Amino acid sequence: xxxxxxxxxxxxxxxxxxxxxxxxxxxxxxxxxxxxxxxxxxxxxxxxxxxxxxxxxxxxxxxxxxxxxxxxxxxxxxxxxxxxxxxxxxxxxxxxxxxxxxxxxxxxxxxxxxxxxxxxxxxxxxxxxxxxxxxxxxxxxxxxxxxxxxx
Amino acid sequence: xxxxxxxxxxxxxxxxxxxxxxxxxxxxxxxxxxxxxxxxxxxxxxxxxxxxxxxxxxxxxxxxxxxxxxxxxxxxxxxxxxxxxxxxxxxxxxxxxxxxxxxxxxxxxxxxxxxxxxxxxxxxxxxxxxxxxxxxxxxxxxxxxxxxxxx
Amino acid sequence: xxxxxxxxxxxxxxxxxxxxxxxxxxxxxxxxxxxxxxxxxxxxxxxxxxxxxxxxxxxxxxxxxxxxxxxxxxxxxxxxxxxxxxxxxxxxxxxxxxxxxxxxxxxxxx
Amino acid sequence: xxxxxxxxxxxxxxxxxxxxxxxxxxxxxxxxxxxxxxxxxxxxxxxxxxxxxxxxxxxxxxxxxxxxxxxxxxxxxxxxxxxxxxxxxxxxxxxxxxxxxxxxxxxxxx
Ligand SMILES: Nc1ncnc2c1ncn2[C@@H]1O[C@H](COP(=O)(O)OP(=O)(O)O)[C@@H](O)[C@H]1O
Ligand SMILES: Nc1ncnc2c1ncn2[C@@H]1O[C@H](COP(=O)(O)OP(=O)(O)O)[C@@H](O)[C@H]1O
Numbered sequence: 001x002x003x004x005x006x007x008x009x010x011x012x013x014x015x016x017x018x019x020x021x022x023x024x025x026x027x028x029x030x031x032x033x034x035x036x037x038x039x040x041x042x043x044x045x046x047x048x049x050x051x052x053x054x055x056x057x058x059x060x061x062x063x064x065x066x067x068x069x070x071x072x073x074x075x076x077x078x079x080x081x082x083x084x085x086x087x088x089x090x091x092x093x094x095x096x097x098x099x100x101x102x103x104x105x106x107x108x109x110x111x112x113x114x115x116x117x118x119x120x121x122x123x124x125x126x127x128x129x130x131x132x133x134x135x136x137x138x139x140x141x142x143x144x145x146x147x148x149x150x151x
Numbered sequence: 152x153x154x155x156x157x158x159x160x161x162x163x164x165x166x167x168x169x170x171x172x173x174x175x176x177x178x179x180x181x182x183x184x185x186x187x188x189x190x191x192x193x194x195x196x197x198x199x200x201x202x203x204x205x206x207x208x209x210x211x212x213x214x215x216x217x218x219x220x221x222x223x224x225x226x227x228x229x230x231x232x233x234x235x236x237x238x239x240x241x242x243x244x245x246x247x248x249x250x251x252x253x254x255x256x257x258x259x260x261x262x263x264x265x266x267x268x269x270x271x272x273x274x275x276x277x278x279x280x281x282x283x284x285x286x287x288x289x290x291x292x293x294x295x296x297x298x299x300x301x302x
Numbered sequence: 303x304x305x306x307x308x309x310x311x312x313x314x315x316x317x318x319x320x321x322x323x324x325x326x327x328x329x330x331x332x333x334x335x336x337x338x339x340x341x342x343x344x345x346x347x348x349x350x351x352x353x354x355x356x357x358x359x360x361x362x363x364x365x366x367x368x369x370x371x372x373x374x375x376x377x378x379x380x381x382x383x384x385x386x387x388x389x390x391x392x393x394x395x396x397x398x399x400x401x402x403x404x405x406x407x408x409x410x411x412x
Numbered sequence: 413x414x415x416x417x418x419x420x421x422x423x424x425x426x427x428x429x430x431x432x433x434x435x436x437x438x439x440x441x442x443x444x445x446x447x448x449x450x451x452x453x454x455x456x457x458x459x460x461x462x463x464x465x466x467x468x469x470x471x472x473x474x475x476x477x478x479x480x481x482x483x484x485x486x487x488x489x490x491x492x493x494x495x496x497x498x499x500x501x502x503x504x505x506x507x508x509x510x511x512x513x514x515x516x517x518x519x520x521x522x
Binding site: 048049057106116119 | 499
Binding site: 208269 | 321323324325353354355356357358360361362364365368384385388389392393394395397398
């Protein structure tokens, strides 16, 4: 179906899942959500760059930083995609964190040769909006508009 | 991802859409929901027979019988798929109907050579459960279990 | 979806490519009735490339079969996959139609 | 996803097939460090068959580049598609690496 067809149908796809704290699940979860985005004809470079990279970062942080790969802890993912935007929420069982104090600029000379510290930076650059909530754990909500980056 | 992988993730996919009262949309909507069912590794003959035929019948009735192809009326579809079952709700803007009095047995000698009247019969045979509700129009809810037909 | 028609030794063979459903059954009906009017009497519908068939599609097959028989002709079906066989059994239409496993078998015995 | 390694005129060429992400970056790191230990000094990573790269993947490229340089060697990258170019520009890693458009161009100038 063409993008126009999708507009006519006012299609909305929601995905919910709960994954063990194991980084081997990341690639499959990303592929699932990529396919959901393609189903509503999300722009192709958003499907191949922005969404997989930002989602992969958020999942890696939830599994490694928040849940510390504890097999007793889970990561909850919810994505909602419609003609206007993608909203993904990732909930972990960690303490939460503060975006401003946790993120550094990896493009600065003193950081550019560091191996880590590019995750939150990429999430904020590749998504239109990042929000944090505390709700029985820590929720990271990422929003990507289908069209222009303006809100 | 294998079916087992999907079980581990407790995946749940929800689709919502609103279609104009035009039978040309049926095939595309059926294909969309078929792909969602394949995404959670629903058994293959349910994806290729039970779901498309029952859904196609319900959509055709909503568009032709309930909305009478009135371009001012819409058909609303909501499907929710998880590891256990598929639930599809089709809401039209018609008066509603009664399953018992509307359905006849098309396998009887007096009906077998008739052109029409096999839709509701197929829906009940291909799905595990059919329910009707009135909710600002008429809602047909069809449930198909992933595994045995028992409830 | 589309309907490819060709003639094979006295028999009009129709391939149903894709779905046979409420949205396109009129097209199949018209194509077959045109051939019937032109004098053709032997018809074979081949489902090897068919996805699913809905009740409207089944209905069109029933009514075509009747019209063809009224003109002294015959309609046969071939190549139903497992799903389509189930559909014909559920509706008992397997008792109404001459159904062959393969196109060759159907053509042989006309 | 997998990493195919072969030697092409003095240069160790690695093809990244699929994603380069937190789940597999260690495998790439180990493979390249093994070659470095074996005495290899010229490395080319080809991304023509790569999907996406996450920050861990980028991190591994940064640290490999450092380790190789410390041994007097050199790491080059080739065949970044538009998405990967955007990723390297966003992180300014396009200024840190020698990036060639094609594998041939990268091999020529080593
Ligand atoms: N979900 C999370 N829960 C707790 N802390 C987090 C989470 N996500 C990020 N952080 C904190 O933010 C820091 C920076 O994250 P990031 O930019 O992704 O770089 P890296 O993960 O490579 O350190 C992490 O090291 C961690 O302390
Ligand atoms: N959504 C609906 N709204 C109103 N009436 C309906 C609806 N679905 C079915 N019906 C009624 O039930 C009858 C039988 O439907 P069905 O078994 O699908 O056969 P057919 O549509 O070929 O008549 C229809 O003719 C119609 O009167």
